[in-house]
Amino acid sequence: xxxxxxxxxxxxxxxxxxxxxxxxxxxxxxxxxxxxxxxxxxxxxxxxxxxxxxxxxxxxxxxxxxxxxxxxxxxxxxxxxxxxxxxxxxxxxxxxxxxxxxxxxxxxxxxxxxxxxxxxxxxxxxxxxxxxxxxxxxxxxxxxxxxxxxxxxxxxxxxxxxxxxxxxxxxxxxxxxxxxxxxxxxxxxxxxxxxxxxxxxxxxxxxxxxxxxxxxxxxxxxxxxxxxxxxxxxxxxxxxxxxxxxxxxxxxxxxxxxxxxxxxxxxxxxxxxxxxxxxxxxxxxxxxxxxxxxxxxxxxxxxxxx
Numbered sequence: 001x002x003x004x005x006x007x008x009x010x011x012x013x014x015x016x017x018x019x020x021x022x023x024x025x026x027x028x029x030x031x032x033x034x035x036x037x038x039x040x041x042x043x044x045x046x047x048x049x050x051x052x053x054x055x056x057x058x059x060x061x062x063x064x065x066x067x068x069x070x071x072x073x074x075x076x077x078x079x080x081x082x083x084x085x086x087x088x089x090x091x092x093x094x095x096x097x098x099x100x101x102x103x104x105x106x107x108x109x110x111x112x113x114x115x116x117x118x119x120x121x122x123x124x125x126x127x128x129x130x131x132x133x134x135x136x137x138x139x140x141x142x143x144x145x146x147x148x149x150x151x152x153x154x155x156x157x158x159x160x161x162x163x164x165x166x167x168x169x170x171x172x173x174x175x176x177x178x179x180x181x182x183x184x185x186x187x188x189x190x191x192x193x194x195x196x197x198x199x200x201x202x203x204x205x206x207x208x209x210x211x212x213x214x215x216x217x218x219x220x221x222x223x224x225x226x227x228x229x230x231x232x233x234x235x236x237x238x239x240x241x242x243x244x245x246x247x248x249x250x251x252x253x254x255x256x257x258x259x260x261x262x263x264x265x266x267x268x269x270x271x272x273x274x275x276x277x278x279x280x281x282x283x284x285x286x287x288x289x290x291x292x293x294x295x296x297x298x299x300x301x302x303x304x305x306x
Contacts, residue, residue, distance in 0.1 A: 001044065002215070002230060003052045006248025008262045009283075012056035013092075014254055018278045020068050022247065029281040029293075033250050039287060041295040042245060046071035051223050053077065053215055053244065057255055058092050060100040066107065073224040076104055077150070077214065079116040082134030083126065086166050090255040098141045105145035111222040113146040114214075117184070118198060119259055120177065121154035121169040128180050135184050139191040149188055150214055152198035153177045159264035166258050174202060182207040199239040213241040249283045252276075 005011045011019050022028040026045050032038040051073045054062065059078055066074075078101050080094060091097075105113045117135060122128065154160065154169060185195045185207050196210040203211065212218065213232070220228045220242070230242040252272050253263040263269060275285045287293070 001042075001049055002220075002242060002244040003044070003049055004215070004244035004246045004248075005052065005054050006246050007055055007244075008246055008248035008250050009253040010056050010058065010255060011248055011283075012054055012062050013058035013060075014252075014273075015276065015278075015283060016061040016065060018276070018280070018283060019247070020065050021278060022281070023068050023072075025281075027281060028247055029287055030245070030247060031249060031282060031284070037288075037291055039282070039291045039293050041281075041293050043296065049073075050226070050228050051075060051220055055079075057088075058097055058100070059104060060092070060096055063100060063103055066104075074108065075112045075114070075219065075223045076101075076108070077114040077116050078104075079118065080138055081117065081119075082131065082138075087259070088255060088257045090253075090257075098138070101142060102145050105142075110144065110146050114148045114150060114219070115142060115146050115193070116150045116198075118150060118152040119154040120151060120180065121167060121259065122176065122180075123168045123170055125168070128183075131180060132183060132187065136187050139187055139193060142193075143191040147193055148219075149193050149195045150198050151181060151184065151195055151209075153200060154259055155261070159261065160259050162264065163258035174200075178202055178204060181209055185209050213239070215241045215244060217242070247283070252284055 005019060009015070026043060028042050030040045030042065032040065049072055052069060054074065054076045056076070057079045059076060078097065080097060080101070081088065101113065101115070115138070117138065120131065153174065160167065181195065181204055188195050189208060194208060194210065196212045197204065198214055205211065217228060232240045233243045249272070250262050251265050251268045253260070254269065254273060256263070256266060256269070272284045276283065277286065280286050
């Protein structure tokens with residue numbers, strides 16, 4: 001199985017103690033976001049987990065915890081964007097994030113690290129010139145620590161529309177994004193980094209920008225040394241990532257990014273975070289007597305139900 005920590009919330013930044021306990025116990029409960037009384041119980045061990053994918057905007061809390069994952073193949077996708085607190089009010093100092101990225105790369109190797117510079121949106125403040133300067137500074141800081149960068153264009157989710165005033169984004173065509181992406185690719189190449197698109201209907205291979213999935217067989221081969229076959233998720237158009245078992249929950253992340261697709265209700269986030277217990281098998285709250293538990297054993301390779 002592939003365990004993802006997490007596309008739904010930043011487990012590394014806010015729930016690292018809980019995450020460590022789940023791996024020590026080899027058991028985690030995941031509440032179905034579409035059927036809240038249904039709980040997927042996942043039992044796992046290093047021999048049954050092909051890879052653990054950490055997706056985070058702040059890997060710093062994980063630095064002193066990586067020994068817990070020494071028997072697992074692990075990879076990190078760390079998002080570093082240039083936006084200020086009006087866009088990402090809950091983020092820590094990004095200089096610290098870059099430093100932690102470098103420390104993880106030193107420990108795991110650059111092939112285990114992916115930089116995400118996404119989503120990209122354009123506004124009067126965050127125009128093309130701003131992105132070019134910010135991306136070059138980021139590449140300078142991470143040169144030698146990774147070779148792969150994922151970029152994407154801002155998508156119009158419910159949360160994006162709700163915070164349109166703060167974003168102040170300019171409705172830019174894909175052509176404008178494509179032109180910027182080509183210039184970013186030139187910068188990346190100077191620092192030994194190749195760019196790839198995330199779920200975009202564009203062909204920029206002539207500019208050296210790959211059309212790949214964020215989690216694909218090629219990266220898994222770099223993490224594990226094995227060729228692994230998993231079905232694709234097809235969660236949204238042009239997304240071909242491999243299916244994972246995500247340990248997170250929606251509306252539980254305190255970064256409060258104004259463009260986030262997975263966390264869009266600040267009041268609900270506060271209520272749910274108050275219910276978090278690091279001792280619980282669930283990220284938020286506890287298993288209730290009337291919950292329907294669906295148990296998946298270690299021997300079952302493919303675990304994703306929702």
